[in-house]
Amino acid sequence: GAGVSQSPSNKVTEKGKDVELRCDPISGHTALYWYRQRLGQGLEFLIYFQGNSAPDKSGLPSDRFSAERTGESVSTLTIQRTQQEDSAVYLCASSPTSGGINEQYFGPGTRLTVT
Amino acid sequence: AQSVTQLDSQVPVFEEAPVELRCNYSSSVSVYLFWYVQYPNQGLQLLLKYLSGSTLVKGINGFEAEFNKSQTSFHLRKPSVHISDTAEYFCAVRGFGNEKLTFGTGTRLTIIP
Numbered sequence: 001g002a003g004v005s006q007s008p009s010n011k012v013t014e015k016g017k018d019v020e021l022r023c024d025p026i027s028g029h030t031a032l033y034w035y036r037q038r039l040g041q042g043l044e045f046l047i048y049f050q051g052n053s054a055p056d057k058s059g060l061p062s063d064r065f066s067a068e069r070t071g072e073s074v075s076t077l078t079i080q081r082t083q084q085e086d087s088a089v090y091l092c093a094s095s096p097t098s099g100g101i102n103e104q105y106f107g108p109g110t111r112l113t114v115t
Numbered sequence: 116a117q118s119v120t121q122l123d124s125q126v127p128v129f130e131e132a133p134v135e136l137r138c139n140y141s142s143s144v145s146v147y148l149f150w151y152v153q154y155p156n157q158g159l160q161l162l163l164k165y166l167s168g169s170t171l172v173k174g175i176n177g178f179e180a181e182f183n184k185s186q187t188s189f190h191l192r193k194p195s196v197h198i199s200d201t202a203e204y205f206c207a208v209r210g211f212g213n214e215k216l217t218f219g220t221g222t223r224l225t226i227i228p
Contacts, residue, residue, distance in 0.1 A: 004158070031214070042119070042205065042218035043159075056214060091159065101147070101166050104216060106159035 004107035025094030037089040117142040121219035136191040138206030148189040149207040
């Protein structure tokens with residue numbers, strides 16, 4: 001079946017512009033996660049959605065970052081007034097439900113370059 | 116909170132030789148442990164996971180890892196590597212009751228023909 005998909009695969013933007021990154025989770029997966037992977041670093045947790053519960057936004061690095069999810073489907077991560085330090089690969093993952101025993105399935109990522 | 120340390124950023128290994136990629140973690144609660152692999156230009160793929168039970172866990176592509184609670188380690192091993200194992204390997208932990216995966220900085224495995 002189809003895996004997690006993300007779009008665009010690559011995005012180059014000028015400093016100060018807003019960007020939107022999209023994630024389509026695996027159908028039926030109620031949990032959705034966003035991570036950021038900076039060059040030479042591990043993945044950093046950004047935000048987590050589980051069903052209709054309030055999202056866990058504890059990993060968002062600043063108020064320029066926000067994310068939404070429509071029901072149990074598509075999610076968008078928005079970065080306002082982008083800065084060069086926002087350059088990274090943004091990864092989305094989904095899981096059948098929450099809980100440690102459930103595997104997170106990752107998408108291919110969106111590579112964001114801020115010039 | 117949890118943290119993960121992968122001390123080796125790069126590991127070159129000759130083809131058909133054994134390899135061990137090291138992972139140490141710290142946590143104030145019990146954890147689940149994972150190894151993910153990222154092949155060039157691809158997304159992360161789960162190699163194996165430790166949830167409970169036997170401390171030796173076998174995964175895909177001939178990899179295995181051993182959970183050592185006293186040393187807070189979860190090293191990844193393969194007895195004989197292949198060119199196709201060239202990739203970046205990430206160790207990750209998830210605390211009980213915590214939804215977030217905490218990742219190490221990754222180890223780039225390069226196989227030398």
